[in-house]
Amino acid sequence: MKMDHNDEMSMEKMHHDHQMDMSEHDMDMGGGHMMHMGNLKRKFWVSLVLTLPIILMSPMMGIQLPFQLTFQPWSDYLVAILGTVLFVYGGQPFFSGAKAELQNKKPAMMTLISMGIGVAYVYSIYAVIANNLLNVTPAVTDFFWELATLIDIMLLGHWIEMNTVMNAGSAVDNLAKLLPSRAHKLVDGTVQDVGVDQLAHGDHLQVRAGEKIPADGVLVSGATSVNEAMVTGEARLVEKHVHDQVVGGAVNGDGTFEMQVTGTGEDGYLAQVMKLVSDAQAAKSAQENMADRVAGLLFYAALTVAIVAFIVWALVGSLAAALSIAVTVLVIACPHALGLAIPLVVARSTAIAASHGLLIRNRDAMERVKDLNYALMDKTGTLTAGNFKVAAYQSTSDQLTADQVLTIMAGLESGSSHPLAVGILAAAKAHGLTAAQASNVQQLTGVGLGGQVDGQDYQIVSAAYLDQHGLTYDHATFDELAAAGNSLSYLLAGQTVLGFVAQGDQIKPEAKHLIDSLLAQNVTPVMLTGDNQQSAQVVARQLGIQDVHASLLPEDKAKLVQHYQQAGQHVMMIGDGVNDAPSLAQADIGVAIGSGTDVAIDSADIVLVKSNPNDVVDFLALARKTTRKMSQNLWWGAGYNVITIPLAAGILAPVGFLLNPMFGAVVMSLSTIIVAINAMTLRLGK
Ligand SMILES: Nc1ncnc2c1ncn2[C@@H]1O[C@H](COP(=O)(O)OP(=O)(O)OP(=O)(O)O)[C@@H](O)[C@H]1O
Numbered sequence: 001m002k003m004d005h006n007d008e009m010s011m012e013k014m015h016h017d018h019q020m021d022m023s024e025h026d027m028d029m030g031g032g033h034m035m036h037m038g039n040l041k042r043k044f045w046v047s048l049v050l051t052l053p054i055i056l057m058s059p060m061m062g063i064q065l066p067f068q069l070t071f072q073p074w075s076d077y078l079v080a081i082l083g084t085v086l087f088v089y090g091g092q093p094f095f096s097g098a099k100a101e102l103q104n105k106k107p108a109m110m111t112l113i114s115m116g117i118g119v120a121y122v123y124s125i126y127a128v129i130a131n132n133l134l135n136v137t138p139a140v141t142d143f144f145w146e147l148a149t150l151i152d153i154m155l156l157g158h159w160i161e162m163n164t165v166m167n168a169g170s171a172v173d174n175l176a177k178l179l180p181s182r183a184h185k186l187v188d189g190t191v192q193d194v195g196v197d198q199l200a201h202g203d204h205l206q207v208r209a210g211e212k213i214p215a216d217g218v219l220v221s222g223a224t225s226v227n228e229a230m231v232t233g234e235a236r237l238v239e240k241h242v243h244d245q246v247v248g249g250a251v252n253g254d255g256t257f258e259m260q261v262t263g264t265g266e267d268g269y270l271a272q273v274m275k276l277v278s279d280a281q282a283a284k285s286a287q288e289n290m291a292d293r294v295a296g297l298l299f300y301a302a303l304t305v306a307i308v309a310f311i312v313w314a315l316v317g318s319l320a321a322a323l324s325i326a327v328t329v330l331v332i333a334c335p336h337a338l339g340l341a342i343p344l345v346v347a348r349s350t351a352i353a354a355s356h357g358l359l360i361r362n363r364d365a366m367e368r369v370k371d372l373n374y375a376l377m378d379k380t381g382t383l384t385a386g387n388f389k390v391a392a393y394q395s396t397s398d399q400l401t402a403d404q405v406l407t408i409m410a411g412l413e414s415g416s417s418h419p420l421a422v423g424i425l426a427a428a429k430a431h432g433l434t435a436a437q438a439s440n441v442q443q444l445t446g447v448g449l450g451g452q453v454d455g456q457d458y459q460i461v462s463a464a465y466l467d468q469h470g471l472t473y474d475h476a477t478f479d480e481l482a483a484a485g486n487s488l489s490y491l492l493a494g495q496t497v498l499g500f501v502a503q504g505d506q507i508k509p510e511a512k513h514l515i516d517s518l519l520a521q522n523v524t525p526v527m528l529t530g531d532n533q534q535s536a537q538v539v540a541r542q543l544g545i546q547d548v549h550a551s552l553l554p555e556d557k558a559k560l561v562q563h564y565q566q567a568g569q570h571v572m573m574i575g576d577g578v579n580d581a582p583s584l585a586q587a588d589i590g591v592a593i594g595s596g597t598d599v600a601i602d603s604a605d606i607v608l609v610k611s612n613p614n615d616v617v618d619f620l621a622l623a624r625k626t627t628r629k630m631s632q633n634l635w636w637g638a639g640y641n642v643i644t645i646p647l648a649a650g651i652l653a654p655v656g657f658l659l660n661p662m663f664g665a666v667v668m669s670l671s672t673i674i675v676a677i678n679a680m681t682l683r684l685g686k
């Protein structure tokens with residue numbers, strides 16, 4: 001394909017750069033022509049210029065209008081020549097679209113349009129020959145007036161439409177623009193400017209004030225504040241110090257810093273987001289498949305109606321009227337509105353989602369929101385910050401001192417990223433203790449972990465584990481600390497409890513709003529936590545959650561989700577995506593609250609980039625609005641054809657109402673534009 005214009009260039013670019021195959025995507029809905037349509041804008045203007053003399057010299061439906069001038073037979077010949085040029089030049093996009101449709105054995109709207117203008121053209125040429133060379137009486141009416149205006153309006157309509165589709169689909173393009181093209185690489189103390197495509201893991205880069213960060217990485221020297229709004233949707237400056245992670249594409253504030261690259265190219269955060277967005281846009285949801293099938297059927301329906309109308313009108317009226325009506329039916333049946341009804345909303349909705357830090361991995365989940373009535377959620381990391389502070393630590397045997405308990409526990413936890421582990425390590429450090437050397441450390445999922453220190457076997461476990469195994473510990477102290485909202489971790493050697501650490505967490509400030517908003521939407525919030533009953537209750541009470549299930553193992557969470565589903569409930573699960581994976585996968589809607597750069601969460605339908613519970617509220621609102629727009633568009637798209645096809649066929653002709661082909665083309669373009677505008681006005685109000 002020859003490219004000579006911007007519109008087409010960006011279409012091509014989008015196509016190849018990101019495999020966001022818009023053309024294939026709407027191929028099935030009958031819009032595969034778009035890639036073959038060439039430069040619609042120029043074609044429209046040139047065709048319009050060619051149309052003016054035709055309008056001037058050719059009578060409409062055989063009726064001579066006052067401003068028209070004809071000089072027979074030359075004006076007829078001139079019109080025929082101009083009409084032929086226009087037909088070939090302006091009709092070309094539709095013909096190549098039709099060819100592609102027929103090659104795919106999926107005749108659809110381009111085929112309809114080509115048939116419509118083809119019939120009008122052939123008949124008009126015949127009219128000119130019959131009138132001027134064969135001197136047939138009565139004179140045969142030609143359709144050049146209609147043909148010309150029809151082609152113009154079709155070009156205009158499809159040009160506008162293509163623009164809308166491209167604008168809506170450019171979310172991925174916009175994301176791609178976030179990455180700068182060059183980076184300052186530090187090699188042996190000197191700065192070298194290299195292309196970002198040459199960056200590798202472990203490279204050291206310098207990032208200067210105001211620059212875009214070229215790759216994911218860790219800050220190794222300096223400090224700054226960065227704006228991650230383009231990536232997370234959160235429009236505020238985030239402070240970054242040594243060891244903090246930075247995301248490629250974010251904008252550096254006024255500090256200069258050095259970073260070590262941890263993610264580039266395909267495994268960079270931005271690339272993953274782009275992949276998620278384009279996958280989600282390309283995948284078809286149930287509603288969309290239905291729209292496609294209906295649009296496919298329309299071809300046959302329109303063809304049948306056109307043929308029947310032609311025969312009937314040829315019998316009761318004139319051949320000219322029959323042809324005009326058949327052409328109008330073919331044109332008006334163009335199922336554009338229907339074909340675009342869903343994809344345009346999808347494109348818009350995924351773009352909005354991405355810019356708000358909501359990554360939609362499975363769009364069917366969005367359509368399920370309307371049935372939602374239970375929201376199960378994890379506590380630590382979801383409702384609470386997961387930012388534990390040690391409130392107390394004690395030795396409960398005479399074998400160890402309290403500090404020794406903490407030292408051993410810190411040693412065992414040093415390889416763990418569990419929020420409780422992080423809290424214990426921080427406490428040890430704050431008390432000036434050096435974590436013990438631990439070996440053979442093993443995770444005990446949902447319980448804690450086990451390992452060796454100085455040749456001695458230890459375990460860190462929850463109170464629930466002690467209860468299950470009938471091990472003795474001080475229940476009064478536990479009750480007191482847990483009731484104050486603490487999570488307790490016990491140090492165990494064999495059957496003996498040696499000590500414990502009690503840690504408190506903070507409720508996220510936005511959690512209350514999430515619960516209130518769920519209740520307002522008639523969605524019952526339920527807390528599922530691996531933590532103890534008492535501290536779970538403390539959080540639940542403050543947030544207004546009635547149903548609490550505590551001391552759960554990851555598989556218990558999944559079983560509970562299943563339990564609700566078997567009772568006929570539609571369940572959303574919100575979790576931090578680590579130990580909640582099974583339940584996220586089981587739920588009708590799995591929402592992973594992933595902090596920062598961790599988007600590789602396979603079990604969730606939705607990933608919230610920021611760890612903000614309020615984003616669940618945003619997601620629900622967006623999902624509801626999206627579903628509403630989709631059904632509005634479906635109704636409009638399908639309803640439009642149901643009403644206009646019979647009208648075009650002349651069903652109201654007995655009462656004097658008959659559409660002419662040009663008007664048919666206007667209506668068809670308008671319907672598409674209405675559907676497009678309806679999709680574009682989708683907003684996430686705030
Ligand atoms: N690394 C660890 N150190 C100490 N205790 C742990 C560790 N991992 C798990 N536990 C214990 O197991 C329990 C369950 O852990 P799990 O990770 O399943 O849930 P959680 O993240 O604490 O809570 P939630 O389910 O609300 O997120 C914890 O409450 C804790 O008592």
Ligand SMILES: [Cu+]
Binds near residue numbers: 109335336668
């Ligand atoms: Cu169309």
Ligand SMILES: [Mg+2]
Binds near residue numbers: 381579
């Ligand atoms: Mg958790």
